[in-house]
Amino acid sequence: MPEQLWLPGLEAPPAPTDGLFFAVFPDANTAAGISKLAQGLCGKSRTRSKPLAASRLHVTLHHLGVFAGGLPAACVDAAMRAAGSIRMAPFTVEFETVVSFAAKPRPGPLVLSGGEGVAGLHVLHDALGDALQNCGIETRAAAAALAYTPHVTLAYGLPWAAARPVEPVCWNVRGFALIHSLLGRTRHIVLARWPLEGGGP
DSSP states (O other), rough: OOOOOOOOTTTTTOOOOOOEEEEOOOOOHHHHHHHHHHHHHHHHHHHSSOOOOOOGGEEEEEEEEEEESOHHHHHHHHHHHHHHHHOOOEEEEEEEEEEEETTSOEEEEEEEEGGGGHHHHHHHHHHHHHHHHHHTOOOHHHTTTOOOOEEEEEEEEEEEOOOOEEEEEEEOOOEEEEEEEETTTTTTOOOOEOOOSSSSO
């Protein structure tokens, strides 16, 4: 049997194992309420999809990338410097719509979305994005010029459905966190938290 040819530069890249992102979390009571809503929606869908655990419910502010073999220390350090520079007062958020992020005919995520009630998340997202750029980190949204859509993912793998209103879900955002995601293992590790206190810079 002839030997298999090895061509430098054509080997498959290592699979990502770790993710890094900033997020806002609801308080425990609000998370429990969102989880109950998600359970009901999954039950009505008649699929095998399961809602996210209450402890994993969050709003992503910035996704900083996925990596193989652990998180780069320089990226984590820069992210922490950026977060430490944020000066912003606490604010209230309100989500009042369930929206499908599925692309027909394929199933996809079902999320909570909001209108004017999520304005504070846009302000925090923009401030953190500027701080990240100042610290040498270009976020995925900035690189792709994507519009930021604050949302709480309720479940994955649900069929597309038209947007529909729900009883408003509100909580007071008093801080944000840097999260280490263990990809494929459904684990999120909080690396650090920063309170929101005082006014703007």
